[in-house]
Amino acid sequence: MSGSINTPLIEVRDLGIRLNTSRGPAQAVRGVSFSLKRGETLGLVGESGCGKSVTALALMGLLPDSAVVSGSIRLDGSELVGLSDANYGKLRGNRISMIFQEPMTALNPMHTIGRQVAEPLRRHTNCSAAEARKEAIALLDRVGLPDAAKRVDAYPHQFSGGQRQRVTIAMALACQPDVLIADEPTTALDVTIQGQILDLIAGLVAERGMSMILISHDLGVIAENVQRMMVMYGGTVVESGATNAVFTRMGHPYTQGLFRARPRLGARKGTRLQTIAGTVPELADLPSGCTFADRCAIVEDRCRMALPAVVDVSAGHGVRCVRTDVSMAEAVGAVGA
Amino acid sequence: MTMLQQTSSPAELPLLDVKDLVQRYTLPRESMFKPAGQVHALNGVTARVMAGRSLGVVGESGSGKSTFARLVMALEQPSSGSVSLMGRDLNRMPAGELRRARRDFQMVFQDPYGSLDPRQTIARIVAEPLTALGRMDRATLRGRVAGVLRQVGLRDADMDKFPHEFSGGQRQRIAIARALITQPKLIVADEPVSALDVSVQAQVLNLLQDLQDQFGLSYILISHDLAVVDYLCDEIAVMYLGRIVEQGSPEDLFAHCAHPYTRALLEAVPRASAGGTRRRRGAQSIASQSTGATGCAYASRCPLADQYCRDTAPALRNVGTAHLAACHHAEAVMALPPAAGG
Numbered sequence: 001m002s003g004s005i006n007t008p009l010i011e012v013r014d015l016g017i018r019l020n021t022s023r024g025p026a027q028a029v030r031g032v033s034f035s036l037k038r039g040e041t042l043g044l045v046g047e048s049g050c051g052k053s054v055t056a057l058a059l060m061g062l063l064p065d066s067a068v069v070s071g072s073i074r075l076d077g078s079e080l081v082g083l084s085d086a087n088y089g090k091l092r093g094n095r096i097s098m099i100f101q102e103p104m105t106a107l108n109p110m111h112t113i114g115r116q117v118a119e120p121l122r123r124h125t126n127c128s129a130a131e132a133r134k135e136a137i138a139l140l141d142r143v144g145l146p147d148a149a150k151r152v153d154a155y156p157h158q159f160s161g162g163q164r165q166r167v168t169i170a171m172a173l174a175c176q177p178d179v180l181i182a183d184e185p186t187t188a189l190d191v192t193i194q195g196q197i198l199d200l201i202a203g204l205v206a207e208r209g210m211s212m213i214l215i216s217h218d219l220g221v222i223a224e225n226v227q228r229m230m231v232m233y234g235g236t237v238v239e240s241g242a243t244n245a246v247f248t249r250m251g252h253p254y255t256q257g258l259f260r261a262r263p264r265l266g267a268r269k270g271t272r273l274q275t276i277a278g279t280v281p282e283l284a285d286l287p288s289g290c291t292f293a294d295r296c297a298i299v300e301d302r303c304r305m306a307l308p309a310v311v312d313v314s315a316g317h318g319v320r321c322v323r324t325d326v327s328m329a330e331a332v333g334a335v336g337a
Numbered sequence: 338m339t340m341l342q343q344t345s346s347p348a349e350l351p352l353l354d355v356k357d358l359v360q361r362y363t364l365p366r367e368s369m370f371k372p373a374g375q376v377h378a379l380n381g382v383t384a385r386v387m388a389g390r391s392l393g394v395v396g397e398s399g400s401g402k403s404t405f406a407r408l409v410m411a412l413e414q415p416s417s418g419s420v421s422l423m424g425r426d427l428n429r430m431p432a433g434e435l436r437r438a439r440r441d442f443q444m445v446f447q448d449p450y451g452s453l454d455p456r457q458t459i460a461r462i463v464a465e466p467l468t469a470l471g472r473m474d475r476a477t478l479r480g481r482v483a484g485v486l487r488q489v490g491l492r493d494a495d496m497d498k499f500p501h502e503f504s505g506g507q508r509q510r511i512a513i514a515r516a517l518i519t520q521p522k523l524i525v526a527d528e529p530v531s532a533l534d535v536s537v538q539a540q541v542l543n544l545l546q547d548l549q550d551q552f553g554l555s556y557i558l559i560s561h562d563l564a565v566v567d568y569l570c571d572e573i574a575v576m577y578l579g580r581i582v583e584q585g586s587p588e589d590l591f592a593h594c595a596h597p598y599t600r601a602l603l604e605a606v607p608r609a610s611a612g613g614t615r616r617r618r619g620a621q622s623i624a625s626q627s628t629g630a631t632g633c634a635y636a637s638r639c640p641l642a643d644q645y646c647r648d649t650a651p652a653l654r655n656v657g658t659a660h661l662a663a664c665h666h667a668e669a670v671m672a673l674p675p676a677a678g679g
Contacts, residue, residue: 161398219535223609267564279537
């Protein structure tokens with residue numbers, strides 16, 4: 001994707017994931033490639049069922065046993081696809097960590113938050129219980145939990161949603177990971193709390209030189225928080241590039257549709273929202289050609305023949321569409337100011 | 338399809354009239370010797386909705402939005418205050434009469450996966466509000482169901498399917514059809530689109546808009562998404578800790594908001610545009626609902642708060658035509674440059 005001088009920290013090449021669903025095997029992810037250098041941030045955008053969370057779980061080695069993974073995922077040059085569970089267990093929570101969407105369910109209700117934050121430390125480092133507890137308090141303090149020293153022995157139900165998300169962030173950061181994956185970290189939270197949590201994550205990423213993959217369905221969250229972004233639909237990356245480049249000139253009809261469909265503050269009354277016809281297809285019955293073909297306004301016969309190749313519309317900005325000449329001529333471009 | 342600014346004469350009876358609504362919940366006792374604590378979920382909320390108009394209610398979790406919805410739907414008895422629909426107090430009606438009155442106000446819930454019984458057919462789910470009102474023969478009932486399904490963009494053939502055969506957006510259409518079947522005057526929708534994908538959310542919002550134009554419905558739309566209420570509502574109430582802190586037309590609220598909390602909400606909305614960078618925000622703590630503090634409830638988070646704010650609670654007052662705010666410094670907030678929308 002981008003010609004890098006120093007070696008990428010994480011490099012994904014032609015990742016494919018086949019899942020067994022109730023409706024038979026489904027190709028959940030096809031041909032996903034990207035690389036991230038230390039300190040870089042990447043956003044994944046898309047609706048439910050587009051493959052963004054499955055991609056994240058593949059990076060974490062958390063896919064179900066029945067899933068078939070093809071392609072390669074390299075962390076600092078070493079291959080992760082096909083790594084044994086025992087070896088993955090040494091990476092997870094240590095070099096790659098994840099913040100999950102639901103802070104209500106990501107924490108174990110039966111253990112104190114102090115114990116849960118200290119768990120990765122106890123597992124991956126040789127520190128004693130007392131040291132781990134001290135470190136857990138420091139971490140909880142760093143993520144802005146008030147009175148961390150007093151509340152370290154409290155249980156998850158004694159905290160609000162925003163506070164619980166802070167606890168899961170502290171857990172993810174405990175071992176100073178190289179890669180942080182945040183899967184919709186603020187979807188369950190209020191808009192004001194969302195701002196605080198995103199500020200906190202951005203601050204920590206900068207402070208510790210981590211790479212971050214931020215997954216969100218909210219274009220606003222992506223626009224403000226990552227350097228590069230990938231838009232996913234039906235298991236494929238339909239558009240990728242620098243965040244500013246994509247928001248200035250959206251190339252794929254799906255990206256444009258997503259952008260237009262959002263209700264906007266201060267839009268004139270009575271204007272109809274532009275919708276994308278149809279619904280997100282199920283993974284088991286994706287169309288054979290372009291996955292967006294059935295919902296696309298400018299679809300042609302050749303779109304349905306084969307998966308379109310990625311067209312570079314500018315340096316580092318790729319669009320998986322055969323009709324970029326049409327889509328970008330009438331593009332929304334910088335409408336969203 | 339422009340929304341006409343109807344000038345309502347004071348003599349005109351509002352469809353819904355909520356007066357000084359207070360709701361307290363008692364917490365579990367923590368000590369044998371101390372009185373049980375109380376949560377003040379609503380602290381004197383007054384609002385009215387005229388026929389064919391829509392009221393949006395925004396606020397964070399814990400602000401009392403959903404309690405307000407439950408009280409308007411007469412699902413709970415308020416601690417004090419009244420809810421009147423077309424001049425009749427819902428909480429003073431005999432049970433049988435209230436049951437019949439329910440045909441005039443229906444509700445659409447947030448989660449279209451949880452709000453439809455997976456073991457019932459769509460026909461039975463949609464017909465339920467009618468069958469609850471009284472006996473009706475099967476042919477008429479199926480005719481009515483087919484009618485509302487068409488209105489929400491589904492087909493007659495969908496009647497005998499089960500909820501799992503539908504996508505999230507279609508399920509929300511079914512929930513809307515169920516609310517429409519009694520031909521209500523008011524629909525209370527609690528976060529109707531927040532569980533839906535962006536592309537489907539737009540379809541459902543357009544549908545709600547079309548139904549209002551077609552049937553002259555009124556909505557009370559509860560949402561944490563400012564853009565959604567801006568799209569559908571004629572009037573917006575911003576709630577904070579059980580009180581309305583600002584109320585007015587979307588234009589007034591979003592162009593020159595008068596309460597620092599509204600401004601904080603507006604500024605927190607991420608903008609989907611090029612060159613977006615994080616705007617750092619100061620840490621804010623959420624005040625507790627159970628403390629009976631004297632001054633302004635927002636004072637601990639407010640950048641403009643002074644001693645007067647902490648001592649004296651501000652009353653909701655006029656800061657413009659049909660624009661109310663509960664802030665001592667409303668004029669100063671309105672003078673600030675607008676917090677641009679996303």
